[in-house]
Amino acid sequence: MAGGAFEAIRAQTVSASAVDVTGGCQCGAVRFRVVGRMNAHGAMLCHCRMCQRAHGAPAVAWASFPPEALQVTQGTPTRYRSSPPAERHFCATCGTPLFFIWTEPPRYTDIALACLDDPATIAPTVQIWTDSKTPWLEITTPAATRPHGLTSD
Numbered sequence: 452m453a454g455g456a457f458e459a460i461r462a463q464t465v466s467a468s469a470v471d472v473t474g475g476c477q478c479g480a481v482r483f484r485v486v487g488r489m490n491a492h493g494a495m496l497c498h499c500r501m502c503q504r505a506h507g508a509p510a511v512a513w514a515s516f517p518p519e520a521l522q523v524t525q526g527t528p529t530r531y532r533s534s535p536p537a538e539r540h541f542c543a544t545c546g547t548p549l550f551f552i553w554t555e556p557p558r559y560t561d562i563a564l565a566c567l568d569d570p571a572t573i574a575p576t577v578q579i580w581t582d583s584k585t586p587w588l589e590i591t592t593p594a595a596t597r598p599h600g601l602t603s604d
């Protein structure tokens with residue numbers, strides 16, 4: 452699917468309403484608030500190998516926001532540069548992975564949906580990097596899939 456057609460589908464499925472949600476790590480040392488509208492590519496379930504390893508999980512649900520939407524309200528996450536343009540932030544006390552932040556240049560901040568106080572608030576609308584999906588994992592929603600990331604077919 453061409454990128455333009457994909458974005459058109461996303462525009463129909465991603466809510467345009469702003470959110471105001473809170474979350475935190477397992478131990479409570481890091482707390483955060485997210486205020487604003489999701490980016491056009493919205494919320495996604497990622498099957499990439501870096502997310503799998505970073506979270507110790509077969510897949511990771513993210514919601515993507517502009518950088519200014521995230522406010523860390525308590526504690527200071529530890530940063531790990533997992534690839535040249537991006538950092539992953541996690542709680543150094545309990546190890547909970549919290550954020551994926553594209554910093555070079557600043558573009559977007561992804562929030563780990565499972566760390567929201569109410570994880571049901573935002574639902575992924577697409578599965579990405581399904582070419583590295585764990586074979587025994589059966590996930591039927593969302594039905595939209597991308598074998599690679601959001602920028603390539």
Ligand SMILES: [Zn+2]
Binds near residue numbers: 476545547
């Ligand atoms: Zn913690």
Ligand SMILES: [Zn+2]
Binds near residue numbers: 497
């Ligand atoms: Zn990923």
